[in-house]
Amino acid sequence: MNPIYEQMETSVFARMSALAADHKAVNLGQGFPDFGWPDAILDKAADALRHGSNQYAPSRGTPELRDAIAGHYGRWFGQELNSDHVCVTSGATEALGACILAAISPGDEVIIFTPAYDSYAPMIRRAGGVVREIALRPPEWRIDAVALQAAIGPRTRAILFNNPHNPTGRLFDAAELQAVADAATAYDLIVISDEVWEHILLDGQTFTPLASLPGMAERTLKVGSAGKIFSLTGWKVGWIVADPALADVAARAHQFLTFATAPNLQSAVAFGLAEGDRWIAPMQQRFARARDRMVQGLQAAGYAVLPAASSYFLCVDLPASEIAVDDETFAAVAVERAGVAVVPVSPFAEQDPVRTIVRLCFGKRDDTIDAGVAAMARAK
Ligand code: PMP
Ligand code: GLN
Numbered sequence: 001m002n003p004i005y006e007q008m009e010t011s012v013f014a015r016m017s018a019l020a021a022d023h024k025a026v027n028l029g030q031g032f033p034d035f036g037w038p039d040a041i042l043d044k045a046a047d048a049l050r051h052g053s054n055q056y057a058p059s060r061g062t063p064e065l066r067d068a069i070a071g072h073y074g075r076w077f078g079q080e081l082n083s084d085h086v087c088v089t090s091g092a093t094e095a096l097g098a099c100i101l102a103a104i105s106p107g108d109e110v111i112i113f114t115p116a117y118d119s120y121a122p123m124i125r126r127a128g129g130v131v132r133e134i135a136l137r138p139p140e141w142r143i144d145a146v147a148l149q150a151a152i153g154p155r156t157r158a159i160l161f162n163n164p165h166n167p168t169g170r171l172f173d174a175a176e177l178q179a180v181a182d183a184a185t186a187y188d189l190i191v192i193s194d195e196v197w198e199h200i201l202l203d204g205q206t207f208t209p210l211a212s213l214p215g216m217a218e219r220t221l222k223v224g225s226a227g228k229i230f231s232l233t234g235w236k237v238g239w240i241v242a243d244p245a246l247a248d249v250a251a252r253a254h255q256f257l258t259f260a261t262a263p264n265l266q267s268a269v270a271f272g273l274a275e276g277d278r279w280i281a282p283m284q285q286r287f288a289r290a291r292d293r294m295v296q297g298l299q300a301a302g303y304a305v306l307p308a309a310s311s312y313f314l315c316v317d318l319p320a321s322e323i324a325v326d327d328e329t330f331a332a333v334a335v336e337r338a339g340v341a342v343v344p345v346s347p348f349a350e351q352d353p354v355r356t357i358v359r360l361c362f363g364k365r366d367d368t369i370d371a372g373v374a375a376m377a378r379a380k
Pocket of ligand 2: 011013014029030031032166
């Protein structure tokens with residue numbers, strides 16, 4: 001069997017969720033909300049399941065959903081898109097896989113910013129690529145333009161960028177976006193821009209799609225996810241949005257990964273995006289309340305929490321919380337003895353991992369947050 005998979009560990013999300021189940025712990029590890037999905041979208045899916053198509057959808061997505069995605073980004077970010085820019089996938093994870101397979105040839109180098117979402121490095125490697133890590137450091141997790149330029153060499157083909165960033169919860173600022181765009185345009189790189197958290201912004205921040213920067217539309221493959229926008233992570237409906245020339249190639253990779261995505265869920269997501277403008281602001285406010293509740297509880301229990309205003313993740317700084325053990329040790333103790341699962345951040349990098357931070361998901365109901373915070377107090 002292939003050594004990449006033979007030597008690979010189980011994903012940290014699956015590992016921590018299994019431990020949470022084993023120990024009947026509150027699961028603040030794997031990122032999924034336990035509230036917040038709009039009932040109208042569920043009704044639409046149920047209706048489509050009963051009365052719509054249950055056969056293969058078109059490989060690139062239903063015309064209805066492709067139009068809805070293009071229209072959504074036009075309304076939100078002023079992008080001029082149409083259905084030719086869109087390929088619907090089975091979650092952002094598949095979109096990332098298709099983009100990586102489509103963009104990279106054996107020996108090509110791909111830059112990622114660590115800690116990085118866990119599917120990036122294995123997919124790049126399996127596509128024959130070489131991973132170049134640029135380490136971001138807490139508490140700022142800033143992209144350094146000089147380090148980025150220094151990482152680029154003759155074999156560099158692509159940057160895999162993630163904004164807002166998981167696991168740190170950072171929204172990169174205009175200067176950092178410009179640094180990525182400058183590097184990509186100067187060295188003629190493709191950028192796969194994982195923007196699944198684009199709408200989970202809590203303190204009135206605004207999101208800028210990387211493709212909207214000068215020179216970037218023709219070189220950016222954007223990845224999005226309905227799972228995040230509508231708090232329906234199990235649906236696994238995602239998409240690639242790119243210039244048609246790039247989208248066409250990614251769509252060819254996609255056709256032999258999954259071929260197509262459930263038509264009834266596509267129909268419900270199309271409805272959701274068309275109506276989405278009325279759900280997004282209340283969702284942001286609801287997540288902000290959840291964040292405030294968890295931050296207050298953790299601080300009262302003596303934890304140092306890094307700023308958290310995008311995605312539904314927050315980072316706890318262990319040394320600043322006067323905890324001397326590393327992230328993996330803390331996570332093991334927390335789930336086994338205190339009854340709360342968190343995610344250690346060190347598995348998100350290979351070369352220079354940060355071992356002082358654990359990530360918690362605050363996208364939870366008040367009772368889940370209170371139980372999680374009480375368990376965190378016991379873990380101290
Ligand atoms: N990219 C990032 C940065 C994510 O955080 C996630 C899910 N948490 C994904 C991709 C995967 O999204 P999906 O569930 O739609 O496959
Ligand atoms: N994306 C989710 C997270 O960051 C987990 C997804 C998964 O379990 N693969 O927690």
